[in-house]
Structure formats: C-alpha cells, structure tokens
Amino acid sequence: MGGGFYISKFVGVVGIVFGAGAVATVIALAVVYSQEVAKNEALSPTNGGSTIKPPVTTPGGSTVKPQITTPVIPTTAPSNEPWDKYRLPDTLKPDHYNLTLWPRLTVNAQDLYIFTGNSYVVFQCVKETDLILIHSNKLNYTKWGDDHLAKLSALGSTPAPTIKKSWIQPTTQFLVLELNGKLAVGESYQLDTVFVGELADDLGGFYRSVYTEEGEEKVVATTQMQPTDARKAFPCFDEPAMKAIFHITLLHPPMTVALSNGMEHGQTSFDKTKKMSTYLLAFIVSDYDYINSTNDNVLIRIYARKKAIADGQGEYALNKTGPILKFFEKYYNATYPLPKSDQIALPDFNAGAMENWGLITYRETALLYDPKMSSNSNKERIATIIAHELAHMWFGNLVTLRWWNDLWLNEGFASYVEYLGANEAEPDWNIKDLIVLGDVHRVFAVDALASSHPLSSREEDIQKPEQISELFDAISYSKVPIMYTYLNTFAYDNTVYTDLWDHLQMAVNSTGTSLPTGQTVHSIMNRWVLQMGFPVVTINTTTGLINQQHFLLDPSTAGSWIVPIRWMNTGLVQQQIWLEDKTAIKPEMTVTGNNWILANLNVSGYYRVNYDNTNWERLLVVLSSHHESIPVINRAQLVDDAFNLARAKYINTTLALRTTKYLRSEREYMPWESALDNLDFFYLMFDRSEIYGIMQTYLKYQIEPLFKHFGNITGNWTNVPTGHMDQYNQVNAIRVACSTGIEECQTLTKGWYSQWMKDPANNPIHPNLRTTVYCSAIAAGGAAEWEFGWDQFQAATIAIEADKLRSALACTKQPWLLNKYLEYTLDANKIRKQDATSTIVYIASNVVGQSLAWDFMRDRWNYIFTQYGGGSFSFSNLINGVTKRFSTEFELKQLKQFQADNSEVGFGSGTLAVSQSIERTTANIKWVAENKDSVQTWFTTEVPKE
Known part of the structure; x- marks a missing residue:
C-alpha cells in the first residue's frame, strides 16, 4: 500500500482511520462481493391453506383448543387503502415484544413440520389512528373470544378501542385490525396473538434444516430473517427502523439445545x-455441541453438529474470533456491547452467513475448517466471513439503516473491513491486496452496465420484498467509511447516509484535512452515491490534459465525479491530485522520452485509467522488460483496465491482448488471476467457434513456464508453496495447464484421481488442489469417473469437501451426465436447496452444459421460482450465470422471449438480472461482430511456430 491509508477498494473521499488519537482522511468507494442471501417462499400453510391443529398455549399460559380458521380477506379493498401499501404507516412505534415459540422437530398428522407461538407486542401510538397494521406472512391465527385474530389492550388509563374487523392482507403481508375508535397519541397498548406456522425447508423465516449423523436423521429449527422474513415467524413491525427489545422463550424437547440473541x-x-x-433476530433449536472460550469477558461459542465439534472443525473459528473482535473494538473505539458471541454452522443456509446480533448463523463451509479437507481458499473464506459478520455487530446492528434503500451503509463497510479483520487474524497472508480481485474487478463488471443502479435509491422506489432483495448485489455492498462519533451518536438507532457525511465532515474539520476548494464531504460523496457507475479517467501524457467520462461497456456520457489521482512517474511515487471537473490540464502529468506515467497507484480509487497511445506503448515495454518496477496490484489493474477499455472501445482489443504477453515471466498471483478472468470473456465469446483452438495454443504457451515453476518449487508437486498467494497461483497453473492440454498436467491429475478411485479411503490429492484436480479428471474421463465423484459427494460428511465435488461434477463433457445432474438439482435429497442454483450455474459454465442448463431453466422456471422463492437472492446469480455466454441474435431472441413468457410468473430478485442479461447479450453481439477477425488474426500471429 502507498503512504497514508490508501485502500485498494476505495476511491478516497473521506474514510476515517483511528490510532493514537489521529484521524486520517481517505476517500471511500468500497466495492464488495455479492452474498447469496436467500429469502425463499416455498409452500407453507398460508392463510386460506390447510387446517393445522396442534395444542396452543395462550399468553396467559393455559392450553386451549385452537380454532384455526381461514381469515376473511376483503375482495374489493380499494387499491389505495393503507393495507394495500407495502410500507408501515408512521402511526405506531414498538417498544418490546414477548415471544414464545415451540418448534416441532417431528411431523404431525398432516405430515407437516410446524411451530406454534404466542406473542405480544407493546407499542406506543405516535399519531392518532383507528387502524393497526402489523406484518404477517404465512401464519394461521387462533381467534380470540371476540372472534378476532388478535387481542388489543390498553396499558394506560384510557381504555383501548374494540376491534371492528380483522383479516390478513396476503399481497402486502399484513395482519389488519380496524378499530371502532381511535388510539390515543402518547398511550401504550399491547397486542396479543396466538398462531401456527409451518417449519418448512424454504430457508426463510423460521425454517428447518435436516442432516444425517451416525445414520440418524436430525432436524434443526433455525432462522433467517433478513430482509423481510421475521414476519414468517411471528407478527411484527418488520422494518429496520422499527427497533424494539425482544423477550424470547423457546419450548423444545429434552436433550436439545435452544439458542437466541440473548444469553440463555x-x-x-x-x-x-x-x-x-427484527431482521437481526435469531432462534435455534438443535442437537448440537459447542466449544467455547472467553475473551475480555465476552463468551465466544462455536456450535455445530456433534461430530464436527468432536473432529475439531470449530477450533479455527474459535481461535480467530477473539482477536478479530478485539481488533474491531479498537478500530471502532467502541466496546462489543453483548456478553456473548455465538456462531453456529448450519447444514441448510442459503446465505454465506447472517449477522444476527449475538447469534451469527453460517453455512458449514463458511465456519468449519478441517486441515485434512479444507484448502487455503477455504481457510481464507472462513476468516473473511467471520470478520465481515463481526464487523456488523457495530455497523449494522448497533447503528442500523433506516430503510433498505441505504443497504450499502450496512454491507459496504462490513465488506471492506472484513479484509482488515482477516488481516489481523492472518497477518502473513497480505490479504488486503485481494480486495482488488475479489471486489473491485467484480463490481466494475456490473457497474459498467447501463442497467446498473446508484448506491442509494429513493425510499419510494424500494417497497416490495423482492425489490429489497434485488439490492443485495455487488453495487449495494460499497462506499462506506466510518468513525466512532457516528457509532456513538446513532447507537441503538437508525440512520441515513447523510448522517455519515455529517460526521465525516466533523472529522475533516477537527483534523484540518484539506478537501478541494469549495467542496465538502457531502458535495464530494453525493456524486458517488446518487449517480450510478464510475468514471474512466483519460490522461494525455504529452499535453497533461485529463478528462473523465462515465464508463460504460456501451459508452455514453453522464455526470462527473470528484476523483483523487495518485500516480507513479517512471517508478517514482508522486503526490495525490484532484480532478474536480470533467477536464483539467495538469502539467505534472506530462512526460518525455522513455518516461511513463501510471495512475491510480495501488488501486486506491474506484475508477479506470486510460492513456494516450504513446504512454500505453511505454507501459507495455516496462511490462515486457522489467515488470517488477510496476507494483503487483497495478500490474493486475493494467490488465483489467486494458481489457475493459477495449470492450468499451477506448482502445483496440489487440492492445489489451498484448498486456498478456509478458505473463511468461510473471510469477505473482494477482496479475495472472486478472488476466485469466479477462481472457475468460474471450472463451465465453469464442469457445464455440474456430478461434477456440488458437486461443488454447496461445494460453498453453503462456502458462507453461508457470506450471514448470510450481513443479520445481514444490519438489515435483509433493510439497505446498509457503506463500498464501503462491498457493493460489499453483492452482491456477494446474487448472490452465490441464485445460489447455499440457500432457504432463493431465497425466498428473488423472493419476491422482485414479489412485483415489482405487483406494477411496485414502485421497492422495492435497485439499488446495482438489477442486481443479477433480474437475480436470472428470472432464477427461467418462461415466466411471463421474459416478465415483457422485458417490464421494453423497458420502462426504464435511461440507467443504462436498462443495469441491459438487462443482467438479459439472466439468464432465458427457451431455447425458450433465442432464442427469440438472435433474438432481431439483431433488433436495440429492442437492440441498441452498446449492441448487449454484449447481445449475456450474453446469452452465461448462460449454457442453450451457445450452442444457438454459433449456432446463426455461422449461422449469415456474417450478424453480415457486419452490425456491421469489425473494431468493440467488436468482440474479442464476440468470446471469446461465446467460453469460450469450452472444448471438438467436440467443438474444430467446432471452427476450423468456422474459415475455414469464412476465406473469415473475423473476423476483432476478428481475434486474434479466435486463442486465439482455443488455450484456446485446453488447456481446456487437463486440463479437467488431472483434472476431482481429482477435483471430492476433492469436494466429502470436501462437509460437512449432
């Protein structure tokens, strides 16, 4: 990193760094990975569905016979009535809930898993009203003595009005209570309900997860509330601004463990x-075990399946949680506010993890580490996800967004500081640099589309649950700095993004930090937050002219940003300057002779950089002659910028391809990964054409020295490279060498896999290499190799190993096996629901499987959408993943037809992804038409002659 606190993920406007009382300025534009968080709405007992007759305990404690009935739903309700809107009115404010839930871990007479519950909420009337709206979804209610779905009581001296009418409004997910009189402003009331819900396997709300241990099937009752599924567990004011205190009671069988946010x-x-x-609530009943430690009076516990705990799979998470918590306390200058930090690994969980306050839930692959099975990347993922979720304990949980349009206030900052927390846990990894590959490059791809969106949307534009779900993408996970005054001021409260700018401005004022003349934090940052996209900065090193444009793959003009530019001049680091307008003359940016300029040093800004042709040629010379004089992060960025500038027609495609020629001399992971990611686009566009063969030959020539390098430093593949990045690049070397036909590599991987097939109890393949070796061997093999892999997948007791096999099974070149595998994705006994959409995307990534996956998705869309939930965050990944290879007019026509045919069914959180796929396909068609001939000529010229 450069001087000060230059952050790869950030465009520096005003971030805050603590230390010895000093506050340093940084300009922040964080860019982050997409979590696949799912809020599935699969079949469950709906209002109007089947009758469920369990015993029900009333709030008073007595057992009553439930009178579960189908609530009357007005059929002619005016469209503008309050209950037909998706947002709560501003008339009531909750104070606290008392909630008792009893999940049944065995099926009832109707062959359903259910939970029963009773709750009351105490709320205050802040505006006079004769209407109570409280969220409810897929819950059946017991009628009270007055034949209504709830009971209303006054807690003050003024009697409560009686209930005139009560019903469920399913579209907007409200329990509606019309009153015979007005609630009094300033008075408090209590609303009691008794209800039943299905403990479904839909991964949202209060749901069930099933696993087998020592031959016995076991059920976990668990939760995932974010963003709008607390209402599936109990009636509640289910909006982030409606903060309250929760008193939780869980009834559960003996020999099981109950957990919730508070200490039991x-x-x-x-x-x-x-x-x-409400979205931070969690309650879990399981047959789990745990390990624990205490760090500065905070109890840390790791919960998982008993065998996983006995096998030591929770030890890594336990050892790293304490140091990460301590780091964040120092970083935030705020003590962790709870007495415990529970973390639990779930077999079925569609998100990577969820930051429930005091009880964080994870996929097993995101929390459990087994050194015999887990790779280097598995370990990194665990460290970074733990850090991400712990970061939320302050930023998101203590201080919370007011509404989902400002989602980035929660996610962007947590997704940046996860790298800092993981760096604290594993200081030898140099993990902070990976933010460029993991997040910046990933979000650039989305943010360069005209169908992107600004960070902050208008509240009125984000109303429905599926609209909220759409925001959980790479764009929303960005642009967030932090300071302790902000946390202290808004502790246990809600904020909007302008509150953050106010506090950052206070920090700027108190430290004397200089901003551009006439600018404030508000004026700088609002341009980044309220405009979608990012700029490309073009530097003419002859005249010193700098200009910026909105970078789009299909170029057009838009607004401008205030851009910080830090650069190198022929190897010497220069000071930062500001580009405040669309154009400026900066004499310091001129060079002569063989000198060169490299801007956006260490990728401290969220923008791309273009140069005049002369400077590009100089940079190519530097890469080919002494590439080490350019920082490794910038070597990766030069490649990424060049390829994307070429796609947007700023430079020639052949110039971008020339940035890969020096790679025969490159041994660092980041430039190689950047180049392979960008060449992947060429494979997507041409792996069904005659260009594929010469591309393969070229890349085979480029990768061969790297493959031999790792063979040498590992003692002919018997040892593991010592460096974190080297371990990643070893995987790249094997993956590309085998896929491009280097015989030594293919012999190596097939030999390892064959050895394993002969002795399944002893896997000779190092965990780091398993994903790529499994894929290579299955791709080169036939039915026997695939069936062996499938058997091992079914037998796997460790989720991380199962995931490696699940992705590798999609590598087969046999269409009939891929079709069989696609069918398996809709059988939860074969592929867990949490893994179905990603498995389809794996298959679509295989050129043989792409058309099969597309036909499968189109044919089964109605079923997939119904079963896997309209609010599932994985739908955007599914649609983008299956269509990413589209580059013909025929495919564009099919895509538009798919959109039209399913307009009534809908796309949920994938709605924007359909538009993005159409836009991307249109751009791909144009790109192929304009570049196919020149690309073919270039590869033909560059392929070494035998």
Whole structure:
C-alpha cells in the first residue's frame, strides 16, 4: 500500500482511520462481493391453506383448543387503502415484544413440520389512528373470544378501542385490525396473538434444516430473517427502523439445545435483547455441541453438529474470533456491547452467513475448517466471513439503516473491513491486496452496465420484498467509511447516509484535512452515491490534459465525479491530485522520452485509467522488460483496465491482448488471476467457434513456464508453496495447464484421481488442489469417473469437501451426465436447496452444459421460482450465470422471449438480472461482430511456430 491509508477498494473521499488519537482522511468507494442471501417462499400453510391443529398455549399460559380458521380477506379493498401499501404507516412505534415459540422437530398428522407461538407486542401510538397494521406472512391465527385474530389492550388509563374487523392482507403481508375508535397519541397498548406456522425447508423465516449423523436423521429449527422474513415467524413491525427489545422463550424437547440473541437462563428463556431490528433476530433449536472460550469477558461459542465439534472443525473459528473482535473494538473505539458471541454452522443456509446480533448463523463451509479437507481458499473464506459478520455487530446492528434503500451503509463497510479483520487474524497472508480481485474487478463488471443502479435509491422506489432483495448485489455492498462519533451518536438507532457525511465532515474539520476548494464531504460523496457507475479517467501524457467520462461497456456520457489521482512517474511515487471537473490540464502529468506515467497507484480509487497511445506503448515495454518496477496490484489493474477499455472501445482489443504477453515471466498471483478472468470473456465469446483452438495454443504457451515453476518449487508437486498467494497461483497453473492440454498436467491429475478411485479411503490429492484436480479428471474421463465423484459427494460428511465435488461434477463433457445432474438439482435429497442454483450455474459454465442448463431453466422456471422463492437472492446469480455466454441474435431472441413468457410468473430478485442479461447479450453481439477477425488474426500471429 502507498503512504497514508490508501485502500485498494476505495476511491478516497473521506474514510476515517483511528490510532493514537489521529484521524486520517481517505476517500471511500468500497466495492464488495455479492452474498447469496436467500429469502425463499416455498409452500407453507398460508392463510386460506390447510387446517393445522396442534395444542396452543395462550399468553396467559393455559392450553386451549385452537380454532384455526381461514381469515376473511376483503375482495374489493380499494387499491389505495393503507393495507394495500407495502410500507408501515408512521402511526405506531414498538417498544418490546414477548415471544414464545415451540418448534416441532417431528411431523404431525398432516405430515407437516410446524411451530406454534404466542406473542405480544407493546407499542406506543405516535399519531392518532383507528387502524393497526402489523406484518404477517404465512401464519394461521387462533381467534380470540371476540372472534378476532388478535387481542388489543390498553396499558394506560384510557381504555383501548374494540376491534371492528380483522383479516390478513396476503399481497402486502399484513395482519389488519380496524378499530371502532381511535388510539390515543402518547398511550401504550399491547397486542396479543396466538398462531401456527409451518417449519418448512424454504430457508426463510423460521425454517428447518435436516442432516444425517451416525445414520440418524436430525432436524434443526433455525432462522433467517433478513430482509423481510421475521414476519414468517411471528407478527411484527418488520422494518429496520422499527427497533424494539425482544423477550424470547423457546419450548423444545429434552436433550436439545435452544439458542437466541440473548444469553440463555434456564432451559427455555433468554435475556432480553438490546434495542434492535427484527431482521437481526435469531432462534435455534438443535442437537448440537459447542466449544467455547472467553475473551475480555465476552463468551465466544462455536456450535455445530456433534461430530464436527468432536473432529475439531470449530477450533479455527474459535481461535480467530477473539482477536478479530478485539481488533474491531479498537478500530471502532467502541466496546462489543453483548456478553456473548455465538456462531453456529448450519447444514441448510442459503446465505454465506447472517449477522444476527449475538447469534451469527453460517453455512458449514463458511465456519468449519478441517486441515485434512479444507484448502487455503477455504481457510481464507472462513476468516473473511467471520470478520465481515463481526464487523456488523457495530455497523449494522448497533447503528442500523433506516430503510433498505441505504443497504450499502450496512454491507459496504462490513465488506471492506472484513479484509482488515482477516488481516489481523492472518497477518502473513497480505490479504488486503485481494480486495482488488475479489471486489473491485467484480463490481466494475456490473457497474459498467447501463442497467446498473446508484448506491442509494429513493425510499419510494424500494417497497416490495423482492425489490429489497434485488439490492443485495455487488453495487449495494460499497462506499462506506466510518468513525466512532457516528457509532456513538446513532447507537441503538437508525440512520441515513447523510448522517455519515455529517460526521465525516466533523472529522475533516477537527483534523484540518484539506478537501478541494469549495467542496465538502457531502458535495464530494453525493456524486458517488446518487449517480450510478464510475468514471474512466483519460490522461494525455504529452499535453497533461485529463478528462473523465462515465464508463460504460456501451459508452455514453453522464455526470462527473470528484476523483483523487495518485500516480507513479517512471517508478517514482508522486503526490495525490484532484480532478474536480470533467477536464483539467495538469502539467505534472506530462512526460518525455522513455518516461511513463501510471495512475491510480495501488488501486486506491474506484475508477479506470486510460492513456494516450504513446504512454500505453511505454507501459507495455516496462511490462515486457522489467515488470517488477510496476507494483503487483497495478500490474493486475493494467490488465483489467486494458481489457475493459477495449470492450468499451477506448482502445483496440489487440492492445489489451498484448498486456498478456509478458505473463511468461510473471510469477505473482494477482496479475495472472486478472488476466485469466479477462481472457475468460474471450472463451465465453469464442469457445464455440474456430478461434477456440488458437486461443488454447496461445494460453498453453503462456502458462507453461508457470506450471514448470510450481513443479520445481514444490519438489515435483509433493510439497505446498509457503506463500498464501503462491498457493493460489499453483492452482491456477494446474487448472490452465490441464485445460489447455499440457500432457504432463493431465497425466498428473488423472493419476491422482485414479489412485483415489482405487483406494477411496485414502485421497492422495492435497485439499488446495482438489477442486481443479477433480474437475480436470472428470472432464477427461467418462461415466466411471463421474459416478465415483457422485458417490464421494453423497458420502462426504464435511461440507467443504462436498462443495469441491459438487462443482467438479459439472466439468464432465458427457451431455447425458450433465442432464442427469440438472435433474438432481431439483431433488433436495440429492442437492440441498441452498446449492441448487449454484449447481445449475456450474453446469452452465461448462460449454457442453450451457445450452442444457438454459433449456432446463426455461422449461422449469415456474417450478424453480415457486419452490425456491421469489425473494431468493440467488436468482440474479442464476440468470446471469446461465446467460453469460450469450452472444448471438438467436440467443438474444430467446432471452427476450423468456422474459415475455414469464412476465406473469415473475423473476423476483432476478428481475434486474434479466435486463442486465439482455443488455450484456446485446453488447456481446456487437463486440463479437467488431472483434472476431482481429482477435483471430492476433492469436494466429502470436501462437509460437512449432
């Protein structure tokens, strides 16, 4: 990193760094990976569905016979009534809930898993009203004595009005209570309900996860509330601004463990929570075990399946949680506010993890580490996800967004500081640099589309649950700096992004940090937040002229940004300057002779850089002659910028391809990974054409020295490279060498896999290499290799190993096996629901499987959408993943027809992805038409002659 606190992921405007009382300025434009968080709405007992008759405990404690009925739903409700809107009115404010839930871990007479519950919420009337709206989704209610779905009581001296009418409004997911009189402003009331819901396997709300241990099937009752599924567990004011205190009681069988946000006392009840939002609630009943430690009076516990705990798979997470927590306390200058930090690994969980306050839930692959099975990348993922979720304990949980349009206030900052937390846990990894590959390059690809969106949307544009779900993408996970005054001021409260700018401006004022003349934090940052996209900065090193344009793959003009530019001049680091307008003359940016300029040093800004042709030629000379004089991060960025500038027609495609020629001399992971990611686009466009063969030959020539390098430093593949990045690049070397036909590599991987097939109990393949070796061997093999892999997948007891096999099974070149595998994705007994969409995308990534996956998705869309939930965040990944190879008019026509045919079914959180896929396909068609001939000529020229 450069001087000061230059952050790869950030365009520096005003971030805050603490240390010895000093506050340094940084300009922040964080860019982050997409989490696949799912809120599935699969079949469950709906209002109007089947009758469920379990015993129900009333709020008073007595057992009553439930009178579950189908609530009357007005059929002619005016469209502009409050209950037909998706947002709560501003008339009521919750204070606290008392919630008792009893999940049944065995099926009832109707062959359903259910939960029963009773709750009351105490709320205050802040505006006079004769209407109570409270969120409810897929819950059946027991009628009270007055034949209504709830009971209303006054807690003050003024009696509560009686209920005139009560019903469920399913579209907007409200329990509606019309009253015979007005609620009094300033008075508090209590609303009691008794209800039943299905403990479904839909991965949203209060749901069930099933696993087998020692031959016995076991059920976990668990939760995933974000963003709008707390209402599936109990009636609640389910918006992030409606913070309250929660008193939770869980009834559960003996020999099971109950967990919730608060510390348990006794067998069933928990300490009241802090004042918090409904989406952060969690409650779990399981047959789990745990390990624990104490760090500065905070109890840290790791929960997982008993065998996983016994095998030591929770030890890594336990050892790293304490140091990461301590780091964040120092970084935030705020003590962790809870007495415990529970973390639990779930077999079925569609998100990577969820930051429930005091009880963080994870996929097993995101928390459990087994040194015999887990790779280097598995370990990194665990460290970074733990850091991401712990970061939320302050930024997101303590201080919370007011509404989902400002999602980036939560996710962007957490997704940046996860790298800092992981760096604290593993300081030898140099992990902070990977933010460029993992996040910056990834979000550039989305943010360069005209169908991108600004960071901050208008509240009125984000209303429906599926619209909220759409925001959980790479764009929303960005642009967030932090300071402790912000946390202290808004602790246990809600904010909007302008509150953050106010506090950053306070920091700027108190430290004397200089901003461009006449500018404030608001004026600088609002341009980044309220405009979609990012700029490309073009530097003419002859005249010193700098200009910026909105970077789009299909170029057009838009607004401008205030851009910080830090650069190198022939190897010497220069000072930062500001580009405040669309164009400027900067004499310091001129060079002569063989001198060169490299801007966006260490990728400290969120923008691309273009140069005049002369400077590009000089940079290519530097790469080919002494590439080490350019920082490794910038070597990766030069390649990425060049390829994307070429796609947007700023430079020739052949110039971008020339940035890969020096790679025969490159041994660092980041430039290689950047080049392979960008060449992947060429494979997507041409792996069904005559260009594919010469591309393969060229890349085979480029990768051969790297493959031999790792063979040498590992003692002919018997040892593991010592460096974190080297371990990653060894995987690249084997993957590309085998896929391009280097015989030594193919012999190596087939030999390892054959050895394993002969002795399944002893896998000779190092965990780092398993994903690529499995893929290579299955691709080169036939049915026997695939069936062996499938058997090992089914037998795998460690989720990380199962994931490696699951992705590798999609590598087969046999269409009939891929079709069989596609069918398996819709059978939860074969492929867990959490893994179905990603498995389809794996198959679509295989050139043989792409058309099969597309036909499968189109044919089964109605079923997939119904079963896997309209709010599932994985739909955007599914649609983009299956269509990413599209580059013909025929495919564009099919895509538009798919959009039209399913307009009534809908696309949920994938709605924007359909538009993006159409835009991307249109751009691909144009690109192929304009570049195919020149690309073919270039590769033909550059392929070494035998």
